[in-house]
Amino acid sequence: MLVAETIGEIRRNVRQARTEGKTMGLVPTMGALHAGHASLVEVARARCDHVVVSIFVNPTQFGPGEDLEKYPRPLEKDLELCRAHGVAAVFAPTPAEMYPREKLTWVTVEKLTTPLCGRSRPGHFRGVTTVCAKLFNIVGPDVAFFGQKDAQQAVVIRRMVADLNLPLEIVICPTVREPDGLAVSSRNQYLNPQQRRDAAIIYQSLEKCRTLVEAGARDADEIRAQMQATLAQVPALEAEYVEIVDAETLRPVDPLAGKVLVAIAAHLGATRLIDNISLDIR
Amino acid sequence: MLVAETIGEIRRNVRQARTEGKTMGLVPTMGALHAGHASLVEVARARCDHVVVSIFVNPTQFGPGEDLEKYPRPLEKDLELCRAHGVAAVFAPTPAEMYPREKLTWVTVEKLTTPLCGRSRPGHFRGVTTVCAKLFNIVGPDVAFFGQKDAQQAVVIRRMVADLNLPLEIVICPTVREPDGLAVSSRNQYLNPQQRRDAAIIYQSLEKCRTLVEAGARDADEIRAQMQATLAQVPALEAEYVEIVDAETLRPVDPLAGKVLVAIAAHLGATRLIDNISLDIR
Numbered sequence: 001m002l003v004a005e006t007i008g009e010i011r012r013n014v015r016q017a018r019t020e021g022k023t024m025g026l027v028p029t030m031g032a033l034h035a036g037h038a039s040l041v042e043v044a045r046a047r048c049d050h051v052v053v054s055i056f057v058n059p060t061q062f063g064p065g066e067d068l069e070k071y072p073r074p075l076e077k078d079l080e081l082c083r084a085h086g087v088a089a090v091f092a093p094t095p096a097e098m099y100p101r102e103k104l105t106w107v108t109v110e111k112l113t114t115p116l117c118g119r120s121r122p123g124h125f126r127g128v129t130t131v132c133a134k135l136f137n138i139v140g141p142d143v144a145f146f147g148q149k150d151a152q153q154a155v156v157i158r159r160m161v162a163d164l165n166l167p168l169e170i171v172i173c174p175t176v177r178e179p180d181g182l183a184v185s186s187r188n189q190y191l192n193p194q195q196r197r198d199a200a201i202i203y204q205s206l207e208k209c210r211t212l213v214e215a216g217a218r219d220a221d222e223i224r225a226q227m228q229a230t231l232a233q234v235p236a237l238e239a240e241y242v243e244i245v246d247a248e249t250l251r252p253v254d255p256l257a258g259k260v261l262v263a264i265a266a267h268l269g270a271t272r273l274i275d276n277i278s279l280d281i282r
Numbered sequence: 283m284l285v286a287e288t289i290g291e292i293r294r295n296v297r298q299a300r301t302e303g304k305t306m307g308l309v310p311t312m313g314a315l316h317a318g319h320a321s322l323v324e325v326a327r328a329r330c331d332h333v334v335v336s337i338f339v340n341p342t343q344f345g346p347g348e349d350l351e352k353y354p355r356p357l358e359k360d361l362e363l364c365r366a367h368g369v370a371a372v373f374a375p376t377p378a379e380m381y382p383r384e385k386l387t388w389v390t391v392e393k394l395t396t397p398l399c400g401r402s403r404p405g406h407f408r409g410v411t412t413v414c415a416k417l418f419n420i421v422g423p424d425v426a427f428f429g430q431k432d433a434q435q436a437v438v439i440r441r442m443v444a445d446l447n448l449p450l451e452i453v454i455c456p457t458v459r460e461p462d463g464l465a466v467s468s469r470n471q472y473l474n475p476q477q478r479r480d481a482a483i484i485y486q487s488l489e490k491c492r493t494l495v496e497a498g499a500r501d502a503d504e505i506r507a508q509m510q511a512t513l514a515q516v517p518a519l520e521a522e523y524v525e526i527v528d529a530e531t532l533r534p535v536d537p538l539a540g541k542v543l544v545a546i547a548a549h550l551g552a553t554r555l556i557d558n559i560s561l562d563i564r
Contacts, residue, residue: 007447011449101444101445102393103445104391104392104393104394104441104445105389105390105391105392105411105441105442105445105446106389106390106392107387107388107389107446108387108388108390109386109387110386110387110388111384111386112386129387130446133446134445134446134447137446137447137448137449138447138449140449159386159387160387162383163383163385163386163387163416164387164389164412164415164416164419165289165416165419165420166419167293167419167420167422
């Protein structure tokens with residue numbers, strides 16, 4: 001497995017694989033790899049001959065006061081996971097390799113980036129779309145793989161790829177969960193044991209929604225109130241949003257109909273967690 | 283010569299040429315092709331095996347009240363010029379082919395787009411960079427060719443390509459001029475005979491600058507005053523800007539030093555004309 005720190009190295013690796021007629025898959029990550037990333041790699045390996053994992057804690061998607069500095073960077077452990085899952089090459093650039101000049105060029109997606117996480121993280125998605133455009137241009141994959149856990153990111157990146165005619169396919173893979181339902185996330189390791197137990201309430205709140213919908217509920221405000229009540233069982237948890245939105249436009253839907261995204265962002269101490277489920281309501 | 287109206291068609295054409303091992307050149311244009319475009323094609327043909335010309339009057343780079351509607355679209359004549367110069371394929375999409383959805387995604391370049399033409403044409407460069415990113419992604423050229431006449435555009439696109447790691451080279455070709463010095467432009471045909479004669483003063487003003495610099499002048503304000511005085515010989519001409527800026531940062535330089543761009547925008551009746559020269563001052 002190649003570990004490339006420079007754009008030139010990873011491009012040479014990919015070009016060589018191309019000349020061998022191989023199809024190319026990219027799994028963009030910020031490292032601190034876990035079972036969720038492993039499942040992305042597995043899907044990528046099933047779809048593509050040559051799988052590249054990028055590991056880059058992208059500074060431009062962190063806001064002031066966010067966890068850029070303390071974000072975990074266990075590179076050796078990450079490389080082991082990649083080796084174990086048959087990754088062909090890891091692209092692990094430094095910030096200076098990715099941003100050698102003053103940052104003047106941005107890729108922005110309007111409207112889809114303003115609700116949900118966009119409200120509390122202005123500039124976050126601009127950082128995500130710009131770095132993803134860069135990674136796509138550097139690696140040139142046929143397919144890139146993202147997790148459904150970052151649902152808004154998935155919608156935004158799909159839209160960017162369509163709007164800019166980027167020549168690749170975006171595949172969104174299901175959220176991987178702990179036995180108690182908590183979505184696997186690199187940020188879970190920030191939680192102390194009590195917070196870790198408390199965090200399961202987020203998925204319980206999402207499941208509450210599913211149960212209500214299966215029982216016939218369609219009124220968004222009523223459902224959200226019950227989801228909020230579920231979250232309130234953990235007083236230490238501070239809900240940032242509990243939203244039910246159209247899965248494509250991310251606009252609120254009320255009454256619930258069609259493909260909807262049910263999404264929660266919540267804080268446990270200094271840790272911000274997000275999770276979501278999709279429902280197809282006929 | 284293929285004339286492709288859809289993204290699918292031009293991509294198939296380019297993919298076929300790629301399998302034949304050909305290198306790919308793109309000359310992005312808004313049509314109304316003239317000797318300037320022809321020279322871009324000639325340079326492209328000398329550099330690349332397979333030259334694609336795109337012809338697309340991009341609505342998103344025109345502001346309200348600008349000449350989007352009346353911009354000339356002589357497609358048959360354009361195709362003839364392309365055929366005569368050995369173009370392999372023309373990509374001439376409709377606006378609906380290029381923008382099938384609400385326009386949500388934008389590529390923006392900060393700072394470089396605010397001076398010069400950016401002051402009077404807010405949003406113009408955002409339209410240019412976004413459509414160029416799309417064209418680059420659709421055609422996938424090794425090299426794209428632009429004219430030095432649109433000097434700020436050239437600087438902005440170079441920066442976008444570098445910042446987003448777009449896998450292509452940008453080549454800037456010299457401005458082609460009429461015998462009286464007027465830079466060849468699709469918009470020259472808007473001029474009536476008197477305006478056409480008057481328009482030559484723009485290049486004379488630029489040459490005035492060159493003469494002054496060759497004689498040792500370095501004070502930007504003094505030089506600009508003399509350039510303005512030259513332009514004032516044509517009372518019908520309204521100068522929008524007369525600027526001397528660093529050729530890379532586009533920031534004003536005073537005293538003149540290094541690589542500078544001397545740029546003019548001026549109005550003759552309803553027609554806006556731009557021109558520039560580059561000087562390398564040691």
